[in-house]
Amino acid sequence: MRLFRTTALAAATTLALSALAACGGDGGSGGGDAKTITYWASNQGADLSVDKKVLAPELAKFEQQTGIHVKYEVVPWSDLLKRILAAATSGQGPDVLNIGNTWSASLQATGALQEWDDASFAKIGGKDRFLASSLSATGAAGKTPAAVPLYSLAYALYYNKKRFADAGIDKPPATWSELVATGKKLTKDGKYGLAIEGANNSENAHHAFVFAKQHGGDFFDAAGKPTLDSQAAVEGVTQYVNLLAGDKIAAPGNAEYMQNESVRDLATGKAAMLLWQAAGTALKARGMKEDDYGVAPVPVQSGAPGQGAQVNSMVAGINIAMFKNTKNKDGAFQFVKFMTSDAEQKTLNTAYGSLPSVKAAQEDPAFNTPERSVLRKALAESAAPLPQVAAESQFEDLVGAAMKELFAQAAAGKPVTADDVRKRLQKAQQQMPK
Structure with missing residues (x-):
């Protein structure tokens, strides 16, 4: 187990560090600037340009509300896991990041992610706001979750x-x-x-x-x-x-x-x-x-x-997580709260065709279309989480x-x-x- 993970992480670290250098060093877990956080978003749209069009106005809205600027990068799925593993090893990563929910337990095992205990969930409105099925893919059974549901899919x-x-x-x-x-x-x-x-x-x-x-x-x-x-x-x-x-x-x-x-x-x-x-x-x-x-x-x-x-x-979807070593923990918590607020859940999931992970947002009539009704029913009744x-x-x-x-x-x-x-x-x- 250790040999496999060490080899994989070493290879991933080399790739990710070169990528971080190429993008001007936006990693480093926030760099200690209380007015800036870094964010790795996953590719949810038809291509990376779609994500930028969706995210840019929302991140501007967050900055207007909080005064915190978000340096963000949309990372293709083909690169995302190795980039995250490399950041977990090197400590040179973003403050906040998206992860495939099936990876939650694997990334939790690195010890690099912020734990979401009851006190942490309370900072974003409480754990009971989220769908039970989506929460089932946030970390290993019996352990404190390592991430928060963001986009739900089936x-x-x-x-x-x-x-x-x-x-x-x-x-x-x-x-x-x-x-x-x-x-x-x-x-x-x-x-x-x-x-x-x-x-x-x-x-x-x-x-x-x-x-x-x-x-x-x-x-x-x-x-x-x-x-x-x-x-x-x-x-x-x-x-x-x-x-x-x-x-x-x-x-x-x-x-x-x-x-x-x-x-x-x-x-x-x-x-x-x-x-x-x-x-x-x-x-x-x-x-x-x-x-x-x-x-x-x-x-x-x-x-x-x-x-x-x-x-x-499977219980499909995207979680949002924080690196434990972020130097702007308060800003990171504020950002997760913003991204999982009822209003943003409606906006973002409408744009991406996914389902809100927050109960109140999912009740919006916009998520009762023929397509989303099929997805909602599957997620609620016939989906199972991949082994955490x-x-x-x-x-x-x-x-x-x-x-x-x-x-x-x-x-x-x-x-x-x-x-x-x-x-x-x-x-x-x-x-x-x-």
Whole structure:
């Protein structure tokens, strides 16, 4: 465990320190200036420029209200985790940062993040303001949270209504067998039934988690030990990879798709279906109107979505955290309070197509659209948090990379068997901290 983390952190530190130097040294946890804080925002929009357009007026509003200037950087998801780990090691990071909520326990284990005990939550209005499902992904069970929910998300099935109508399909699939059958009807003339991102490790790991749940298992046992090569994990990953490899309802080129490329394919009609978190805003940015796409729950093996084997989404979302060594702790607390206020929760989540993590804000009629109603229901009734254990980030990286290899194998025209999946997951298991 120590060897893996040390190696990963050392490599990440080198990359992050060079990046910090390149951006003029905005790190350093605030630099001791009581009128300035630094903030790393995650990429929530269709591209980085969208985030800057969304955030700039809100950060100006915060400065006007408090007199505190925010130096911010929007960090791509491909770089965010390694940048955070490097900052945790070097002490040269921002005052406030966004983190993927699935990383909460992994980053908590570094000891670098501010703990959010009852007194800390009281400074931002109290813990009971936040959704219970979102709070479930803020740190290891039984420990004081290491972050605060900011944007809440869940997966849904998005589909191109025109492609469905042209094929004579009048409703979205509710089970995986229905999805495969629907996908085969839609796979013709150079177009495909479904778009996936086979080279996106995080997306791969998220879907692997859901499929394993639906097969009655998980990637960690009750004690938090990794079980990456369990039978349920093998069955779940095999079923997901087979959407390209065996069922052939996804294009071979999808094996190389990274962030947001599958969204583009749904918008252009190249693909008819997509499994994604709050895709509406990104689809509109690519020219789709709200009436052009439909939104439905992610399919399950049988029956209706729910808990246990009917889980159809992870508890997705973004948390906001503070580095413990910030030299402007008061300013950092004020900023988190501002970002999680009812008013900002409405503004920011409206812009990003996500759901507020604050109960009062989520009751706003703006979050009762057809898309957001599906997401809200999934988050409340049929989503499960990824295991909040220290090794979660390694799980995402190793399982996601194993699936990337399997997709590449399928794209090369080679069959992918359950034994192939088992061998790759066994290799990943061997690399996990014990």
